[in-house]
Amino acid sequence: MMLLILFLTASALAAPQDAFFPKCGYKSCHKTKDGFINVHIVAHTHDDVGWLKTVDQYYYGSKTNIQKAGVQYILDSVMEELKRDSNRRFIYVETAFFWKWWMKQHDFVKNQVRKFVNNGQLEFIGGAWSMNDEAVTHYQSIIDQFTWGLRKLEDTFGKCGRPKVGWQIDPFGHSREMASIFAQLGFDGLLLGRIDYQDKKFRFTTRTPEMVWRSSANLGESSDLFTSVMYNTYSPPPGFCFDVLCDDEPIIDDKKSDDYNVPKRFKEFLDYVKEQRFSYATNNLIVTMGGDFTYMDANFWFKNIDKLISYGNELQKNGSKYNLIYSTPSCYLKAVHDEGEKRNLQWKVKTDDFFPYASDPNAYWTGYFTSRPTIKRFERVGNNFLQICKQLYALTDLGPEDGIDLNALREAMGVMQHHDAITGTEKEHVAHDYSRILDRGIEKCGIVVEEALNRLITNRKESELKFDSCPLLNVSQCDSTENHKTFVVTIYNPLSRNVTKYVRLPVKGSAYKVQNSEEELKVQLVPIHQGVLNIPGRESEATKELIFQDSIPALGFKSFYVSEVPGDIVSKEESVKKLDKKPILLKIDERTGMLFEITMNGKTIPLQQNFGYYRGAVGDNDSFQNRSSGAYIFRPNGTDTFTITDNATYKLYLGAHVTELHQTFSNWVTQTIKVYAKQNHVEFDWVIGPIPIDDVNGKEIISRYTTNLKSESTFYTDSNGREMLKRVRDFRPSWKLNLQETISGNYYPVTSRILLRDASNDIEMAIVTDRAQGGSSLADGELELMIHRNCMHDDAFGVGEALMEEAFGTGLVVRGSHHLVVGPYLKSDGISSYERQLLQEKVLDAWTFITPTNLSFVHYKNQYKMKYSGLTQNLPDNVQILTLEPWKGNSYLLRLEHIFEKGEDKNLSTPVSVNLKDLFTAFKLKSFKETTLGANQLLGESKRLQFRTGSSLDDLVDMYDFYEPVDEQEDENWIKGKQAYRTSEFDANDINFHVMDTLEEDTDRFQITLLPMQIRTFVIEIKRYT
């Protein structure tokens, strides 16, 4: 026995140290030197998960005629170079690519890579599936794609593979919610590449490119995130790109050579670093060495960086105070932190966000908020279905986790979040490839969903019923409803409470009977708007939609038996000229067919809605002033908007469920305005396109809502679908804005909601969107959203194509919807709570499945379950299950979120507790462990670096007037904007807000509490009821 133990110990000692005593993380950082300027050289590659080439073309390095870039070679090459010298460091970011490469490696290589991870030579940064965009992405999908990327790293490398720093170096502006997510992931900080050029200049002048970002108005100091804006985005110093793709001179260190250039090259490097030094507050500086798809031949870089470091540090003997080290973003961050602690530095606090992003006076990156609107919608549909797929997987016992069928959509959604995917800034062929990837993911998840629904409905293990998702419902087309006289509609509701669902199905018949398991339902048939019937690619004979309504149980479904019957109940055109669906009243101008007044929630205001367009600027992109409007940049040619028409032709249809106004503005702009009996909002369902290409400017289409609300230059937009941020026209809260582009410079990302307020009359008007769009309020009382765009020219930011989308041999046609809510907001019965519910219902819509059947209703009802809920009871109105999915082995991932902000609603903006134990009908919880947001670390074990905070940046703006003298008028405007910004903060309603005590938690009894906007993540073990 004794001998055996000795033997084991001896063998352990003989094994490579790194495997047993990993020295990763901050322990593996090269030492900095006190009294020196420490230059942190970070070797990195930026690998877009699709852009000019598709994901696979980038991975394999094909299509070199488009771009020389092959990720597989990068990873192969870097690993070889790390072997040569353990001082070398490299970071990797995009887990989608890393995983593709890892899966194909021999065990020998895998072991080698593990060693690099364990000794800190290879560090994962960011670590999500892709480097997501921050403007047009939804928080649910950002959290998902981080969870998936971090999990792959954790499963493969353990603790040493766990990223600690956010690396958002290329996205075009930065959201506050993203920073909040990083804080909740347990990250120590965030590095950014792109911020507004004026903001950047201000920060570099005041030495404040590094700050603490208080990233949530609700979560307080726990959302603080140290944030650093880099000096040269993510590029190397000019002249120091040592890549096979670059032309810069190598370091030639043979003194006998005529080309010997060490002193000259090092001086150039030092000149750059010295300049950088005066923009930052500490003696640590980060210098990025890499770029897009660099390191395909990593030897070029490492060999030259080795020399730079070695010669640079040799000069210390001669009194040089510069110390060069191989470093990583986290080692840099740690050094800054430690120096800050030593010197008692107080970091300025930022509370706003980094939108919109401008790279020069005429380049506002606000076009991509809308570019490729159908991809933006498809991505949202993908999230909707992924959540349903994951929930159904968890609710039914589909066997061990890691079903390939589920992962395809997880990964497709991760790819879609990339900053050249959902943004619409990729080439057209790449956009098609994204759609293909997403479509395949949805198809695979369809297999999971069909199997799960079969288990719930038939109670058998083999699938016998088909569930058709009718993917073309967006053009009112569905084979299963059109070509069958009897079929079953199963509606699945992914929300944590019952929803009232209006089901709309394209049909050919003129009368139908609809029954749920208990009763026959009232039905309505409405003609489909001609504008929809005309959508190119629509292959359907259905000319009307069957509508019925019912309540669908939480995390569950209800089935409806539908049969065509004799008769004709299709709504006929009416002669009355108002949409009166009590309590909502919309008045229409009989002559023009346009809205002019709305009454809703007891408030009556004038309301006009119309479509218009901007003409895009056209130039050769040679100078700022000659910038064209393009996929990234929105730059109208002047400030005029052009209306399509002031006279729409129209038809009105009344009915028990819905009253509809069908408007036709032109042969490429139509709209159906819908008011449902049991919904407290108005739906604007528009169809735009093909946009005429009869001019050189292109047209960027907006829908504008005009009222008399006194909004005082102020409006609000959401941050990634979650917290609201205040916007003031022609103003930025943390620097003095000098605005030349008065339209596009006031555009902000609207992921899901934009709103206006009139405090003197207590009226709010909000619009909830079905996808991300750019939006603004360019005049008081007015909201506009850009819904489609056609740019005839490239804007010279790399994509190299004009944004002129085509489908079915003609310009792209887009259909979408806005949901309008008007009402009071100051009193306790304000409309905020309705808006939050509406947001939830739009993001996680109840899903329609069709099963054609030959069975009679009675047979079907006797044979199959027609109603199911996965929850034993509805969750409280302010709580939602954000995630329920199979996790590892027999465990599941459960996330709960509080969906209200502080002060939004008197009753619902309060702490709420939930008992998890008997929440689900399919299983009960045996145990649960709380983790960080990414589920890759126990919450109790997560310790983030703390950075001392000082005053806010606003104070700095007040004190420091670095601008050249501005004329009086401009300054006054700015001061006016500042006053508007500071008064009437979003959460400063006159609701009496009660003390925010945490409610009593009792983890033994599975009782947990959520505070406003809090998300809590649990890994749960369950016992299924059989």
Ligand SMILES: [Zn+2]
């Ligand atoms: Zn990029």
